[in-house]
Amino acid sequence: MSSVKVAVRVRPFxxxxxxxxxxxxxxxxxxxT
Incomplete structure (x- = not known):
């Protein structure tokens, strides 16, 4: 079974x-997060 990595860029408004x-x-x- 393979894994998936997700990157999320978070910044101020x-x-x-x-x-x-x-x-x-x-x-x-x-x-x-």
């Missing part, structure tokens, strides 16, 4: 996203 009241869908605990 930019000004446009803040202005649109974007919703955060990922919670971080240090460097891990």
């Amino acid at each position: 930019n000004n446009r996203e803040i202005a649109r009241e974007a919703q955060c869908i990922i919670e971080m605990a240090g460097n891990t």
Whole structure:
């Protein structure tokens, strides 16, 4: 059985996203999701 690794790039909201009241869908605990 093979395994699959998934990489997700997480970054802070930019000004446009803040202005649109974007919703955060990922919670971080240090460097891990």
